[in-house]
Amino acid sequence: MRLELAGRAVLVTGAASGIGLACARAFLAEGARVAMLDRVPVPVLDGLVVQADVTDESQVVDAIASVVARFGGLDVVVGCAGVSGPVGTPLVETSAADIAKVLAVNVTGQLLVAKHAVPHLPVGGSIVLLASDSAFVSAPGMVPYCASKGAVVALTSALAVELDGIRVNCVCPSIVDTPMARADLGDHVIDEADFPVLAADEVAAHVLYLASPVSRSINGQAVLADFGVSARSGFPA
Numbered sequence: 300m301r302l303e304l305a306g307r308a309v310l311v312t313g314a315a316s317g318i319g320l321a322c323a324r325a326f327l328a329e330g331a332r333v334a335m336l337d338r339v340p341v342p343v344l345d346g347l348v349v350q351a352d353v354t355d356e357s358q359v360v361d362a363i364a365s366v367v368a369r370f371g372g373l374d375v376v377v378g379c380a381g382v383s384g385p386v387g388t389p390l391v392e393t394s395a396a397d398i399a400k401v402l403a404v405n406v407t408g409q410l411l412v413a414k415h416a417v418p419h420l421p422v423g424g425s426i427v428l429l430a431s432d433s434a435f436v437s438a439p440g441m442v443p444y445c446a447s448k449g450a451v452v453a454l455t456s457a458l459a460v461e462l463d464g465i466r467v468n469c470v471c472p473s474i475v476d477t478p479m480a481r482a483d484l485g486d487h488v489i490d491e492a493d494f495p496v497l498a499a500d501e502v503a504a505h506v507l508y509l510a511s512p513v514s515r516s517i518n519g520q521a522v523l524a525d526f527g528v529s530a531r532s533g534f535p536a
């Protein structure tokens with residue numbers, strides 16, 4: 300399938316690691332012009348690197364201005380920057396500061412990047428955000444993270460309705476083999492998993508499809524990439 304992404308100006312947040320890095324590589328492989336934004340140094344690829352914290356509005360403004368100055372505009376924005384927070388900690392033992400941090404990065408960060416990127420996106424532009432299956436299902440000890448990803452699903456549809464001619468969708472993967480998942484679960488859980496685990500490249504493929512004009516009818520959607528796990532009812536059959 301031709302994704303028609305060659306030459307497109309793409310901004311990927313959270314591009315130093317995991318899914319964001321896989322997305323940056325995949326867009327570059329399609330011939331796109333890629334700006335990689337992260338708060339930590341980004342591995343050297345062929346794209347433009349911008350260091351910024353997505354929770355700091357002035358840093359987001361400066362970062363997007365520098366990308367637009369280089370590319371002359373933007374066609375695609377991919378929001379991968381995210382944190383998992385104190386996974387495994389019950390809410391009653393979670394500090395207000397930890398709750399605020401998860402919401403600041405995962406929700407406010409996505410909103411700030413969208414707010415300042417939208418004026419530079421043309422009709423036909425596309426925003427793809429990383430939510431999670433945690434917007435829909437949960438395990439104990441993930442309340443702030445689940446709340447933050449539920450908010451990403453809601454802001455995705457709200458933004459799609461508000462914007463004229465710019466599509467907004469999010470991808471909601473189950474567990475993806477990235478530094479975040481390994482830090483939260485431990486290497487052995489990922490390496491010996493008896494449940495399906497996504498590769499970051501597979502998530503990137505979903506992101507590129509949603510970013511591409513070939514998916515032009517898909518707007519305001521949360522694409523659940525969980526191998527059908529959440530589709531199963533409790534009915535004993």
Ligand SMILES: NC(=O)c1ccc[n+]([C@@H]2O[C@H](COP(=O)([O-])OP(=O)(O)OC[C@H]3O[C@@H](n4cnc5c(N)ncnc54)[C@H](O)[C@@H]3O)[C@@H](O)[C@H]2O)c1
Pocket residue numbers: 312313314315316317318319336337338339351352353354378379380381382383404408429430431432471472473474475476477478479480
């Ligand atoms: N790994 C999974 O199992 C999984 C599953 C579903 C959804 N997700 C989501 O996918 C996205 C990417 O996760 P990942 O697994 O690749 O994690 P990761 O930790 O490997 O990468 C996240 C990147 O975001 C960056 N980042 C964090 N806070 C930032 C900030 N304030 N400003 C700028 N950059 C910041 C980090 O520096 C890092 O490079 C996240 O939103 C995550 O919640 C991950």
